[in-house]
Amino acid sequence: MTEDDQELGITESKSHNTGEWYAEVVQKAGLANYGPEGMSGFIVTRPRGYALWEAVQGFLDAKFKETDVQNAYFPMFIPESYLEREKDIVEGFDPEVAWVTQGGHEELEERLAVRPTSESIIAPYMAQWIRSHRDLPLRVNQWCSVVRWEATETKPFFRTKEFLWQEGHTAHESHEEAWEETMTRLDQYESVYEDLLAIPVLRGQKPDHDKFPGAHTTTTVEALMPDGKSVQGGTSHHLGQSFAEAFDITYSDEDEEERVAHTTSWGLSWRCLGALIMTHSDEQGLVLPPTVAPTQxxxxxxxxxxxxxxxxxxxxxxxxxxxxxxxxxxxxxxxxxxxxxxxxxxxxxxxxxxxxxxxxxxxxxxxxxxxxxxxxxxxxxxxxxxxxxxxxxxxxxxxxxxxxxxxxDGEVREADDRASILGTLGQHGGYVKTPWCGDEACEEEIKDQIAAEIVMVPFEDEDDLVDADHEETCGVCGEAAERTAYFAKSY
The missing domain is CATH 3.40.50.800 (Anticodon-binding domain)
Known part of the structure; x- marks a missing residue:
């Protein structure tokens, strides 16, 4: 092997030093560099890395347009008063919000948030654009970056303080129409992974305590990485009427009665690129399916x-x-x-x-x-x-x-008591499927001991424990079980 070959090679082991191996692949394959000194958690995306995002964007944007979604763009700054109109948004994102307090040499009269998500800047304009049931459904999407000032350890594409994504926002006449929209977007996210990135996923919904702040239901696709950790691959939220009520998104029905709309939001970020790199690559470097490879x-x-x-x-x-x-x-x-x-x-x-x-x-x-x-x-x-x-x-x-x-297929295991849950996650990783009482405290108990959480529960009509005649007990506390939970460590 020549000196040049040695410089090209990957020196870390995927199975033994996964994090170091991943970082080495990202940098040596020319996908990204770390940001400037003093800006921990930011990355510079190089052309080859950005080309991967463009492949995802092109695939997904075509699907959006086929289903009547129109692209738009909204300001990256959100007035604090806008955020405060939906209290769950403020409470849910407050620890991660970056604030702008000065413009040029002038102190701002009102703080501006760098968008952590855009419901509170998009919803007021949806309220302006909607007057009648004839204006519904309204579907807009934007491709942009958002900033979440996370204190957790960052990893290129998987978890960065600024990341690229798309966020779609829709308004509908009924709960049922909004739910159909939610599932349409989840289907499209599943297709990104299975038809573009060659990654099979599990799909379900988040437990109530982990759903999007203010949402009625949060649905998710989850991808399993070779190291046994789960990646939240994309989420689609049925927001119910909470955002519509907070931002006055109303319409007149056929009888000229004023009604409150039902809204959704949904997003997929470049975390999918992290999943792509982690899933397929090896000790020789990056491995890409032909569907996204910049050079095929x-x-x-x-x-x-x-x-x-x-x-x-x-x-x-x-x-x-x-x-x-x-x-x-x-x-x-x-x-x-x-x-x-x-x-x-x-x-x-x-x-x-x-x-x-x-x-x-x-x-x-x-x-x-x-x-x-x-x-x-x-x-x-x-x-x-x-x-x-x-x-x-x-x-x-x-x-x-x-x-x-x-x-x-080999990493979904069942357990029905605390010791089995902890032992299986500790020894094997992957997903542990167990009956669950629905109490967040049971998740916290597992999380405190082994840093695993409930990444999803099956949809209600697919969960045998919903309205079951037989009695199952929670795998953590032993009380009556209401849902099936999938525990996993996650990125």
Missing amino acids: VVIVPIWQADTKEDVLEYAEGVADDLADAGVSVELDDRDERNPGFKFNEHELNGVPLRIEIGPHEVEDGELTLVHRPDGESAVEDREDVADTVRSHFDEIYGKLYAAAEENL
Whole structure:
């Protein structure tokens, strides 16, 4: 191994030093840098990292537009009086709010919050825009950043003080319509993970004590990481009428009677990129599904002095055909780097498919294709290269999804007493499914002992303990159980 190869390599172990390994992959694969000194918790997103976010944004934004969502943009500053109109928002986010008190050399008459979320700046304008039932449903979304001044340990993409996300806000005539909207967005978040990022998820709702401040119901998709921790992958909130009442979002119905609207909000952040990196990557570096990879294919020509011209001409033709077919392809024809270095570099950067072309491939009219997840190689005909490459993309995606699914399937365990819950979480991690009385104190007891929490409960119509005739007891306190809870350590 050359000195350059050593510089490229990942030195930390994914299984033994997951946090250090993750940070090394993020930096060496050129996804992000840490922010300036004195700004702990902020990151600089590099072009390759931002391209991943653009892939998520493009996928999800298309789904939003197909379901009648329009994009808008609202100020990043929120007057304190606006926040105070919804007391649960103030209480829920107060420890994390960054405040602006001075503009230029002038003290502000009223403090401005840097948005931790935008319900309290968007809702007043929704109230202005809605007059009649004909104005409903109203659906707006914004792509933006928010700031939450968390005291907890930060990790690039998973948990940063400023992060990119989208937040959608809607108003409806009825509770049922708002619930349908809530579930539509949850379905779309599930699709981001399962159809774009190759990560299977569990879906359910948050316990009442952990729902969005002021919400009627918070729904969630949860993704399990290889280290046994859960990631809250996206949340969709049925807000009921609390926000509409606080901000006077009303409409006149068909009988000209004034009614209070029912609202929702929903958001997915670049935490999904953390889940993507953590789930698929390995000790060689970043691993990406072709669906989001900034470079989907790298072509590495391998030549000697007397074959260089023929090999490069052949490789350029392959690159042109793939580019014409809409495949993101790079021809790595650098003279100063040997093929082994190139292989390692593109593996580190997460290019899903490598095409090797040497004199033998040229002579036989073939290509050697190598998959990034496992190094599996195949020799294919040069003809119809775009169709061949797409077929290999499907294979690569299938491999990544299957590996993540196998991890999830083996990490949902049942326990029915405190010792089993603590022992299972301590030994294995993953999810522990247990009957629960519904009391937050039982979660706190587990959290205090092993830093695990209830990440979700099944939806009421999917939970056998709701309105059950048989009597189950809470796995923590032994009292009558009302719900099924999934405990896990989480990011």
